[in-house]
Amino acid sequence: MSKRPVYPFTAIVGQEDMKEVLLLNVVNPSIGGVLIRGEKGTAKSTAVRALAELLPARDVVRGCKFQCAWNDNDRLCSECREALSEGVVLEKETVAMRVVELPLCATEDRVAGTLDISHAISTGGKRFEPGILAEANGNILYVDEVNLLDDHLVDLLLDAAAMGMNFVEREGVSFSHPANFILIGTMNPEEGDLRPQLLDRFGLVVDVHGERDPVNRVDVVKRRISFETSPEEFLDQFRDDQEAMRSRLGEARSKMRSMEVSSEILEAAVEISLHLGVDGHRADLTLVKAAMAWAALDGRDGADTDDVLKVARMALPHRMRRQPFEESKLDIRGLDEWLQQRFSS
Amino acid sequence: MVAATVQLLRGTYPFTAVVGQDQVKKALLCAAISKEIRGVLITGSAGTAKSTVVRSLRSVMPGLRIHNLPLNVSEDRLVGGIDVDHAIKHGVKRYQAGILKEVDGGLLYLDEINLFEDHIVQRVLDVMEGGENRVEREGVSGTHECDFGLVGTMDPAEGAMSSHLLDRFDICVSMDSITDRDRRIEVLRRRLLHESSPDDLLTSHSDETLGLMEELEDAKDRLPCVIFPEAFYETVSLLTMEMGVQGHRGDMAVVRTAKALAALDGRDQVCLDDLQEAASMCLQHRRRDREEDPGGTPRTEEPSPDPSDEEDEGGDVWEPPQKDLGERPESEREDVFSIGDPFVVIDYLKPADRRMDMGKRRGKRGSSVRSELPGRCTSFRIPRGEVSDIALVPTLRAAAPYQVQRRRQDVAIVLEASDFREKVRMSKNSTTIMFLVDASGSMGARRRMVTVKGAILSLLKDAYQKRDSVGLMAFRKGSAELLLPPTKSVDLAYNRLREMPTGGRTPLALGLSKAAQLLSSDRIGDGGDMVMVIVSDGKANVPLDGGDAFADAMEVAAKVSALPIRFVVVDTGSGYPRIDRAQRLARALGGAYFRLEELNADRLAHSIRMTVHG
Numbered sequence: 011m012s013k014r015p016v017y018p019f020t021a022i023v024g025q026e027d028m029k030e031v032l033l034l035n036v037v038n039p040s041i042g043g044v045l046i047r048g049e050k051g052t053a054k055s056t057a058v059r060a061l062a063e064l065l066p067a068r069d070v071v072r073g074c075k076f077q078c079a080w081n082d083n084d085r086l087c088s089e090c091r092e093a094l095s096e097g098v099v100l101e102k103e104t105v106a107m108r109v110v111e112l113p114l115c116a117t118e119d120r121v122a123g124t125l126d127i128s129h130a131i132s133t134g135g136k137r138f139e140p141g142i143l144a145e146a147n148g149n150i151l152y153v154d155e156v157n158l159l160d161d162h163l164v165d166l167l168l169d170a171a172a173m174g175m176n177f178v179e180r181e182g183v184s185f186s187h188p189a190n191f192i193l194i195g196t197m198n199p200e201e202g203d204l205r206p207q208l209l210d211r212f213g214l215v216v217d218v219h220g221e222r223d224p225v226n227r228v229d230v231v232k233r234r235i236s237f238e239t240s241p242e243e244f245l246d247q248f249r250d251d252q253e254a255m256r257s258r259l260g261e262a263r264s265k266m267r268s269m270e271v272s273s274e275i276l277e278a279a280v281e282i283s284l285h286l287g288v289d290g291h292r293a294d295l296t297l298v299k300a301a302m303a304w305a306a307l308d309g310r311d312g313a314d315t316d317d318v319l320k321v322a323r324m325a326l327p328h329r330m331r332r333q334p335f336e337e338s339k340l341d342i343r344g345l346d347e348w349l350q351q352r353f354s355s
Numbered sequence: 356m357v358a359a360t361v362q363l364l365r366g367t368y369p370f371t372a373v374v375g376q377d378q379v380k381k382a383l384l385c386a387a388i389s390k391e392i393r394g395v396l397i398t399g400s401a402g403t404a405k406s407t408v409v410r411s412l413r414s415v416m417p418g419l420r421i422h423n424l425p426l427n428v429s430e431d432r433l434v435g436g437i438d439v440d441h442a443i444k445h446g447v448k449r450y451q452a453g454i455l456k457e458v459d460g461g462l463l464y465l466d467e468i469n470l471f472e473d474h475i476v477q478r479v480l481d482v483m484e485g486g487e488n489r490v491e492r493e494g495v496s497g498t499h500e501c502d503f504g505l506v507g508t509m510d511p512a513e514g515a516m517s518s519h520l521l522d523r524f525d526i527c528v529s530m531d532s533i534t535d536r537d538r539r540i541e542v543l544r545r546r547l548l549h550e551s552s553p554d555d556l557l558t559s560h561s562d563e564t565l566g567l568m569e570e571l572e573d574a575k576d577r578l579p580c581v582i583f584p585e586a587f588y589e590t591v592s593l594l595t596m597e598m599g600v601q602g603h604r605g606d607m608a609v610v611r612t613a614k615a616l617a618a619l620d621g622r623d624q625v626c627l628d629d630l631q632e633a634a635s636m637c638l639q640h641r642r643r644d645r646e647e648d649p650g651g652t653p654r655t656e657e658p659s660p661d662p663s664d665e666e667d668e669g670g671d672v673w674e675p676p677q678k679d680l681g682e683r684p685e686s687e688r689e690d691v692f693s694i695g696d697p698f699v700v701i702d703y704l705k706p707a708d709r710r711m712d713m714g715k716r717r718g719k720r721g722s723s724v725r726s727e728l729p730g731r732c733t734s735f736r737i738p739r740g741e742v743s744d745i746a747l748v749p750t751l752r753a754a755a756p757y758q759v760q761r762r763r764q765d766v767a768i769v770l771e772a773s774d775f776r777e778k779v780r781m782s783k784n785s786t787t788i789m790f791l792v793d794a795s796g797s798m799g800a801r802r803r804m805v806t807v808k809g810a811i812l813s814l815l816k817d818a819y820q821k822r823d824s825v826g827l828m829a830f831r832k833g834s835a836e837l838l839l840p841p842t843k844s845v846d847l848a849y850n851r852l853r854e855m856p857t858g859g860r861t862p863l864a865l866g867l868s869k870a871a872q873l874l875s876s877d878r879i880g881d882g883g884d885m886v887m888v889i890v891s892d893g894k895a896n897v898p899l900d901g902g903d904a905f906a907d908a909m910e911v912a913a914k915v916s917a918l919p920i921r922f923v924v925v926d927t928g929s930g931y932p933r934i935d936r937a938q939r940l941a942r943a944l945g946g947a948y949f950r951l952e953e954l955n956a957d958r959l960a961h962s963i964r965m966t967v968h969g
Binding site: 084122127135136162166168172180200202203205206207271277279281291292295329 | 429432542748751
């Protein structure tokens, strides 16, 4: 199977906010994904697909259809659990992390998985056929126009995201498997809102706009055209940049792993949330994790209040409302002033 | 001992490490030690650790099996059905039990319980109350005893639960939002520790955990001996009556919960404190005169900033003066009024003549059963006429018992025409609701617009929870302006509503015809239901071309009433004598008529009670 060339991440012109937010998630997947809001044609999908090239490899159970994480015995699929209980030693295999897309028109059974019909007809036996949630396990789940996703599919996503597991109890099948994914969604806000619960599941949010600088605009078009005419050549041009980015991400990840959580950033995160009246605890958690990822990406060994402030703009705008209709209270300027006063001393 | 505990509890968040949430924790513990307590419902907004608390229960009750019920569970897996394997091998129909059998003796957990299909929740509640699961489906019957605890969690912002389902939960408590800085930091610190090194968190809470485990064992043993003083029964019924609780479930819930509370406290007798505590857990959600929406609003520690006494029947709402209104005549004045307090809306789009399929009454009002694609498959049936949309699994299940007799050549399963089952699909025809709002000067009188905007906001909220599309059109000053074409984004609608100015004369006829034109254009509605909600006092004073303004409006009304649009007229007129123009308009449109005050579910319930009780 010949792989279609993917536009390199490092060749994307501008859109720095979006790129940063995506990279933060690569550094620390538990940040909880990204919601990218903006009009059509702002390189949203290109960036998400390009991210695939920069993703790290991960250890999974060899031969497992669901790519259960190796060494995480609390979250195994029904098959691995059974094998483990029979005393089988689960072997390790290293696979690349990928971007799995959830199309809007997907049916419920294809998303959650269902009874394997051909197996049932040919042998009369029951077997679980994995769906998109299974494919997404350990990977990035990408939903373009997530605000247009049908309600019952949103329910499935929420259910899986809540526990990191997908439980299927349908049509005589009873099966569970891990469904631990980084959720990345894009939306054009004019086409409808996202349900608050789903909104809250996105760790970070970023608003993108079309490039306004004429020089950059020309660059966008030029690069795109040269990629389309001779992809191989274009990829060669960016090979070094891509390699540099990969190693930068690798370093950031190892820094992240050994980073201590300081009281300073915990306090900053909580004070910001409280000041803005954010109810749930996900905001606090995301602030801390994203701040640490930011520092790691910046090549530092520890995060401080400044890092929390930097990521506050990405972690909070979508969590500002207690009710679906209240106006978003996030007034960036007001927040800036408050932050300066509070943390400048 | 510590190491053994950590080993045993690996992977769970320690219950004792949950910061605050005392009432929720108490409620869960009551349910954990008392089999009598039927159902605990926990409400709270997103991200308040509802499910963490529930799942952490296992850390203090190591033997407890918590069974997670997935949202898209099908009825055959829940209650059980035909044993397919057995049927194929032996040609005999046999009942195979489902999840309700597996959960026997454990705890069934429904996260986002308000998003489950009503019939699933109903079935679960029925079985829990009856203690027995009786199945008659797919040609098999089966019965088994079934004893389990039930916990549900929900975010009220995603839709309410119908009050008859709500009433069947013994306990309903809400998550506190933690606003104390230090406690919130502690929540965060523990959460991060749980993610990075869960064993450390378990170790640091192992003493407390072991202590609580012991207490629970003790409480469980003690519970059967706990005495509920005879005199307290009367106290309980006085209490429930005073709180306006209907039925007797509340009384019983209080008694059962108070006993569990006494046992948890290590006492053999229920005291007044237990009663009080039990009442606050068991009765809040059953109050009929309560102000908050069904399902309870998340409690916040700060007082609400809006003064919510709007008892004045004149319809005025207290509102700080915004700007000098000046001395200009009413019809020329232009103001932007703020939005009044929202309320829970009655089911105003449910006329008697609309057939309610599947008994679905809550939420997603556009659901209707049909067998063509597309839609979500909810169940199956024996086909009527030609089969096109085969439900394969049910078909296989139906064919299974006959496989032994049928001659199988090279195939594992032989299907005959009589086996075929087809899918029953629930399609969601989205409803498009166009709000046609009278923004003329007469609406600004006595700040009526504040109340009106509050009402429209309430209708918008209702539309959001039911996933309808909404549009907003206002008529004033001789023109009708489309403020918002139909969209799913109620946020946009909210913003436009806030900015909508009031003032000028009332071109009712023009507004009507424009809105009807828009709704009947092809772009809108994609085959779904269409509703026009006209919010006006009916006092038209701009004719179409020089005639009588109201007569014009009536004429347009008669014309558009033939369109496939349902009309609802909300009369904003206040004071006496009431002018019946809005009512006449509703009649001409063949639509429903409500007075503004009637839309408020609580107020309506209140006034009905007043009529009944004199």
